[in-house]
Amino acid sequence: MLIVLIFSAIIYFIGNSALSISDPVESNYALTAKEMLLNHNYLSPQIFGHYWYDKPIFYYWELIISFKLFGISDFGARFFSSLLALCNIYLIYRFVKSQTNHMIAITSAIIVSVSVEYWIIAKSVITDMTLGLFFNAILMSFYIGYIRHKNGLQNYKRYYLLAYIASALAVLTKGPIGFLLPGLIILVYLGIKRDFKELLRLQIVPGLLILLIVSGSWYYYMYITHGNDFINVFLGVHNWLRATVSEHPRFNVWYYYIPITIITLFPWSILLPKLIYNNRNNWFINVPFNSFLAVWAGTVILFFSCMATKYSTYTFPALTPLAILIAIMCHKRITLICKTALLIGSTYIILTVTVTIPQMNKASTPHISHYINQSINDDAIILQGSGRYRVSPTYYSGHEVYQLLGPNDVPPDSTAISWNAKEVMPFISVNNLSPDKDIYLLIYDDDNFPDTLDSNNWSMVYSNTEGSIYQLHR
Numbered sequence: 180m181l182i183v184l185i186f187s188a189i190i191y192f193i194g195n196s197a198l199s200i201s202d203p204v205e206s207n208y209a210l211t212a213k214e215m216l217l218n219h220n221y222l223s224p225q226i227f228g229h230y231w232y233d234k235p236i237f238y239y240w241e242l243i244i245s246f247k248l249f250g251i252s253d254f255g256a257r258f259f260s261s262l263l264a265l266c267n268i269y270l271i272y273r274f275v276k277s278q279t280n281h282m283i284a285i286t287s288a289i290i291v292s293v294s295v296e297y298w299i300i301a302k303s304v305i306t307d308m309t310l311g312l313f314f315n316a317i318l319m320s321f322y323i324g325y326i327r328h329k330n331g332l333q334n335y336k337r338y339y340l341l342a343y344i345a346s347a348l349a350v351l352t353k354g355p356i357g358f359l360l361p362g363l364i365i366l367v368y369l370g371i372k373r374d375f376k377e378l379l380r381l382q383i384v385p386g387l388l389i390l391l392i393v394s395g396s397w398y399y400y401m402y403i404t405h406g407n408d409f410i411n412v413f414l415g416v417h418n419w420l421r422a423t424v425s426e427h428p429r430f431n432v433w434y435y436y437i438p439i440t441i442i443t444l445f446p447w448s449i450l451l452p453k454l455i456y457n458n459r460n461n462w463f464i465n466v467p468f469n470s471f472l473a474v475w476a477g478t479v480i481l482f483f484s485c486m487a488t489k490y491s492t493y494t495f496p497a498l499t500p501l502a503i504l505i506a507i508m509c510h511k512r513i514t515l516i517c518k519t520a521l522l523i524g525s526t527y528i529i530l531t532v533t534v535t536i537p538q539m540n541k542a543s544t545p546h547i548s549h550y551i552n553q554s555i556n557d558d559a560i561i562l563q564g565s566g567r568y569r570v571s572p573t574y575y576s577g578h579e580v581y582q583l584l585g586p587n588d589v590p591p592d593s594t595a596i597s598w599n600a601k602e603v604m605p606f607i608s609v610n611n612l613s614p615d616k617d618i619y620l621l622i623y624d625d626d627n628f629p630d631t632l633d634s635n636n637w638s639m640v641y642s643n644t645e646g647s648i649y650q651l652h653r
Contacts, residue, residue, distance in 0.1 A: 236351060544646070609632065
């Protein structure tokens with residue numbers, strides 16, 4: 180197992196110091212943590228000087244701790260995702276070994292470690308690896324406690340309490356889904372087992388107290404500090420609205436997670452049809468464990484398939500049970516599994532250097548930001564034109580960058596229960612450009628010059644593959 184962890188650490192950490200913080204997702208998290216750290220604000224997420232209710236606090240704490248340890252850097256921003264990916268692999272190994280044997284456990288760890296989505300998330304500045312670790316801990320603790328109780332062992336209650344602790348941390352990481360979805364999986368599993376009496380033994384009262392104390396205290400603080408704005412935006416927009424109104428309507432199709440799951444499990448998804456066929460006669464060996472894993476994976480995928488907003492990472496919690504099921508079917512071919520993992524892992528290392536680092540630079544603005552930092556005055560006004568707003572220039576340069584509005588445009592209401600609540604960046608109207616300050620315009624490689632501005636009044640002062648900077652003539 181030590182060899183698996185060492186090899187995984189290499190593929191997760193290598194190149195992280197050269198992977199730029201990309202737009203539009205990673206830079207929001209990184210800038211929020213940076214602002215919180217610089218303002219000595221460790222409880223209320225903030226970005227662009229405004230309070231930011233997109234996600235709960237736990238992941239920002241990770242980033243802040245990492246920034247304190249390694250400085251505000253690309254490596255620091257990615258550190259905890261890579262570290263927790265290793266913790267998750269070890270947790271999977273211990274759990275599977277406790278229910279099966281060492282060979283299946285080590286196979287599960289190997290399969291998870293080099294699955295393509297796992298590798299991507301292990302190097303990303305997003306909440307999903309943290310949530311995935313806590314999600315796994317919830318369901319693994321429940322199942323160990325359940326099996327111990329069925330085997331007549333007396334100390335099963337502590338595992339149920341561990342599940343509540345993990346759930347409280349999941350709620351602090353992603354919101355109510357950290358409690359509701361694992362709870363639904365447990366309820367479905369007990370329903371299939373026709374064992375609803377176990378609900379009376381799940382330590383619900385002390386468990387809810389744990390949830391209220393560990394996670395509820397932060398939510399209570401946010402409510403008494405920020406009032407209904409927090410409730411409307413966090414619960415109204417980032418939970419209820421995501422479930423009922425698609426943020427990206429073109430992705431809201433029932434089959435969305437079918438190809439996503441195939442990609443998630445690559446390269447093992449190539450083997451899956453043959454594995455299922457070869458194991459069709461002995462699939463029900465170790466039925467209770469297999470059925471629990473199937474309920475876990477199936478409920479996650481079906482749950483998010485019913486949600487209006489769909490993201491490729493939403494079903495990440497299904498990767499663990501699917502990988503374990505694959506390991507159960509193919510553990511006798513451990514040599515092939517190891518050779519495949521070595522090949523895929525080596526490919527990841529090569530891709531990191533040759534493809535990922537250049538592509539992340541294109542999805543970010545480290546060089547443009549360096550120019551801003553070195554060559555543009557602090558009191559200058561920097562604009563972004565049409566296209567998606569990029570946060571990385573502000574993160575890297577420390578210089579506030581404004582989204583340009585047309586003469587008749589109105590900034591979106593960041594407190595309304597609509598997708599406009601995500602738009603908390605600074606805005607400035609073309610009518611309000613100061614005549615006394617230097618004004619610069621960022622045009623990225625995939626954007627056009629704004630129609631609201633006369634291009635003849637601007638001259639290019641800097642350009643690279645990320646985009647160009649123009650200065651307004653006076």
